[in-house]
Amino acid sequence: MQLSPNPNDSFQESLTIIPTNQSQPSNEQCSSQDEQDQARNAFTRKDCERKVNAEVETPLPERNFDQDDRLQQERKRRSRKVEEPRRQQSEEEKRIDAEIEQAYEMMMKKIDLRDHDQAPLLSRRSVNNNKRNVYLSECFSGIPETSKHKGFMSLGNPSVTGGVPKKTFHDDPQAIPLPPNFLNELSIADQHGFYDIPASHLKIGDMNFSIPKRYTFDGIVHSGSHGFIIDISPYLAPELLFNRSIKNRKDNPDLAADIWSIGCIFAELLTGKILYDTAEILPMALPQEYLLWRKIFQVLRVSSLNDEEEVEICIRNNNESISINYDPLLWTDLFPDSIFQIFPLDSDNARNITQVPTDPYDFLDWLQILKDKALGAGEEVVRIFIGTKMYVFPITGEALKPIVESNTELKKSVDYDFFEKWLGLGLLISTDDKWRYRRKMLTPSFHFNMLEGFVEIFDRESRIFVNLLEKHANTGEMVDLSPRIKNAALDIICATAMGVDLNAQGDPHQPYVECVEKFSLIAWIYNMNPAYWIETIWYLFGHGFETERTLKILKGFTHKVIKERAEAFDDMKKNGQTFEKKRLAFLDMLLNMKDENQLTFEDIREEVDTFMFEGHDTTSSGISWTCWCMATHPEIQELVYKEIYDRFGDSDREVTLEDLKELKYLERCLKEAMRLFPPVPMVHRALREDLKMGNKIVPKGAMVVFPDSMTYNPDNFLSEKISERHSYSYVPFSAGPRNCIGQKFAMYEELTMMIWILRRYKLSTTYKIHDNRPGNEAILRPKLGIPVKLERRN
Numbered sequence: 001m002q003l004s005p006n007p008n009d010s011f012q013e014s015l016t017i018i019p020t021n022q023s024q025p026s027n028e029q030c031s032s033q034d035e036q037d038q039a040r041n042a043f044t045r046k047d048c049e050r051k052v053n054a055e056v057e058t059p060l061p062e063r064n065f066d067q068d069d070r071l072q073q074e075r076k077r078r079s080r081k082v083e084e085p086r087r088q089q090s091e092e093e094k095r096i097d098a099e100i101e102q103a104y105e106m107m108m109k110k111i112d113l114r115d116h117d118q119a120p121l122l123s124r125r126s127v128n129n130n131k132r133n134v135y136l137s138e139c140f141s142g143i144p145e146t147s148k149h150k151g152f153m154s155l156g157n158p159s160v161t162g163g164v165p166k167k168t169f170h171d172d173p174q175a176i177p178l179p180p181n182f183l184n185e186l187s188i189a190d191q192h193g194f195y196d197i198p199a200s201h202l203k204i205g206d207m208n209f210s211i212p213k214r215y216t217f218d219g220i221v222h223s224g225s226h227g228f229i230i231d232i233s234p235y236l237a238p239e240l241l242f243n244r245s246i247k248n249r250k251d252n253p254d255l256a257a258d259i260w261s262i263g264c265i266f267a268e269l270l271t272g273k274i275l276y277d278t279a280e281i282l283p284m285a286l287p288q289e290y291l292l293w294r295k296i297f298q299v300l301r302v303s304s305l306n307d308e309e310e311v312e313i314c315i316r317n318n319n320e321s322i323s324i325n326y327d328p329l330l331w332t333d334l335f336p337d338s339i340f341q342i343f344p345l346d347s348d349n350a351r352n353i354t355q356v357p358t359d360p361y362d363f364l365d366w367l368q369i370l371k372d373k374a375l376g377a378g379e380e381v382v383r384i385f386i387g388t389k390m391y392v393f394p395i396t397g398e399a400l401k402p403i404v405e406s407n408t409e410l411k412k413s414v415d416y417d418f419f420e421k422w423l424g425l426g427l428l429i430s431t432d433d434k435w436r437y438r439r440k441m442l443t444p445s446f447h448f449n450m451l452e453g454f455v456e457i458f459d460r461e462s463r464i465f466v467n468l469l470e471k472h473a474n475t476g477e478m479v480d481l482s483p484r485i486k487n488a489a490l491d492i493i494c495a496t497a498m499g500v501d502l503n504a505q506g507d508p509h510q511p512y513v514e515c516v517e518k519f520s521l522i523a524w525i526y527n528m529n530p531a532y533w534i535e536t537i538w539y540l541f542g543h544g545f546e547t548e549r550t551l552k553i554l555k556g557f558t559h560k561v562i563k564e565r566a567e568a569f570d571d572m573k574k575n576g577q578t579f580e581k582k583r584l585a586f587l588d589m590l591l592n593m594k595d596e597n598q599l600t601f602e603d604i605r606e607e608v609d610t611f612m613f614e615g616h617d618t619t620s621s622g623i624s625w626t627c628w629c630m631a632t633h634p635e636i637q638e639l640v641y642k643e644i645y646d647r648f649g650d651s652d653r654e655v656t657l658e659d660l661k662e663l664k665y666l667e668r669c670l671k672e673a674m675r676l677f678p679p680v681p682m683v684h685r686a687l688r689e690d691l692k693m694g695n696k697i698v699p700k701g702a703m704v705v706f707p708d709s710m711t712y713n714p715d716n717f718l719s720e721k722i723s724e725r726h727s728y729s730y731v732p733f734s735a736g737p738r739n740c741i742g743q744k745f746a747m748y749e750e751l752t753m754m755i756w757i758l759r760r761y762k763l764s765t766t767y768k769i770h771d772n773r774p775g776n777e778a779i780l781r782p783k784l785g786i787p788v789k790l791e792r793r794n
């Protein structure tokens, strides 16, 4: 990460705000009109050839956004079952049908796409889920049903996204310079106030999904050839292509087919590669059908394809040598508006989504460069677009002040929605009354008077931690401390807050810890790529299934923890033990409230998940990065060691609360590490009202993020230095009413572990501090882990 050369700058944070909004078309995106016309003609000719083979029903009329009864009609039609006229099958056709069914079953045996857990990829199963059908169809039709819709809905529906500012800010000299409102310029608004992209662009609408000629891939839309089924010939769903109903797809073949085609199209858009060319496989005959299936499975990277033999059996007349001369369109051609672009402060640097670093490490670097540039230009906020979301980063303490001090701007942004699947509406994500109630209820569990008991556990687990490292000491080998620290931190949160001894330290591959990491990464991938906000694509690329699998492990783990403690708690009560409510451990307090019918099991589950996550991943990040700073700064490490030695000498006695209060230099080192590598790199808020930040007015519908960086110098936390700064220039635990509830807990845990590590071992590494890059996930990850050598101190 780039460090800011100016020490004053180095303490500036950013806040991000996201209204779903508009942006500027970039010149490079549009090919010339001639080229477009040529492409259109080419597609038309090709399409005409294909059309000969297509069964064409009455085509749907062009969508007219001014007539809402057209939409109503569509919806009614969609709710009706479409009966395909059935003609008598010949014996030969029946035989072929039977063979297909058999082959299909064979293919499906290993990779049962109908089984949620096994299906590694693709969304076809999603069509069997009624709820999701509604979601998808409504999502694509652009008709708001609930305020939960995202993805393409947010292209143009203010009432759905809840974030598009009503006024434009161009006229306001103080306002952030927003690019022109593409919704107004490019869209057609109907009387419901929703918009769609005009027909000259990729159009997603009301299941009459159509890609205008110039944007078809090498075929054309037969709109309406199967009623309102999406009918893009290259990606026609197999059951339509072969005019056969496939087993288990009979319930809702039209929608299944729609989703198939949409998924394929977006997959092609995303990868820039043709998935499979139906045209080459047609005219259909049995072996070609197998070939198509094979192609499909290849595209989906279905695992059974490793078993080539099995596929070969299915392909009796294998015709592998299909050469496809295909020149995919660029994202920028397909999405000439800002939808898939990210705009930094100056639009010269606009990038489309494929150019923006999607790697969390590169992204943070990129953000840092933007921040430095903005500071150089005297700006106090930076704004970027990711898809339709606008993020505003306050980069000075003063610009941050109005948001952290606000008692009303406490709502978390849409970027937290993904975490809701896991953490529910626990304290981190909930808002308004629920949040207020929970915050009041949970605060005593982490009150100062509980900490003394916790320090004993910090001490016990830290001792175990350093003992387990013993075998690596003085060997000269590099050992990665990061996963080990995570396990220790997990043991600590379980023992302190949940009253459960987990012994994760004894298990180097704790699946829960691995899944926490995986989930954060998946969330990052999701939030960064607007295309993934469409559920079909999300599942098509396998992330949906991976998310479900990960969640299952995460929730299963906490479920077990709660159950174990609930049983112990019941036993204690049966044995007549009484509890002082004020001193109950976190989980016991929740269980007690459940007994009093104040909480449900699900309420407990979401809080336990929240605290398990926030309570271990954050502190382990803080401890890891501090170790890194120590290993890369031997002279500072020696100063810390001296401070520890002066207090403990050669003894390896337990660490007490009194010790923690005395070791001021170590505390400064920890704070400085958190300034350089803030464990929670971004905090987001969705603005409810326009807000003045620094010299800009930030429109409502926004959220807040604070990245941080620079040179390691614990003296930055000498009291005289602190007094020189804005009080909000350093906020690793956030600030104001919605700050971190566990910050004292975290500081004491980190101090205890660092004392144990540093009095037992001298840390060193061959790397330099910034060789190890932080990754901008929910929790800041060290790219290299924490590879250090350990030398026994005594």
Ligand code: HEM
Binding pocket: 427, 428, 429, 439, 446, 610, 611, 614, 615, 616, 618, 619, 622, 678, 679, 680, 682, 683, 684, 731, 732, 733, 734, 737, 738, 739, 740, 741, 742, 743, 745, 746, 747
């Ligand atoms: C170095 C360690 C930690 C850091 C840097 C940290 C940082 C933060 C930050 C920045 C927030 C605000 C997040 C947001 O608004 O999105 C937060 C919230 C929170 N933290 Fe921490 N945290 C740490 C440790 C802990 C621990 C140990 C616990 C629990 C024992 C904890 C529990 C929470 C909870 C529950 C919230 C949500 C509070 C609310 O919204 O009212 N954190 N933390």
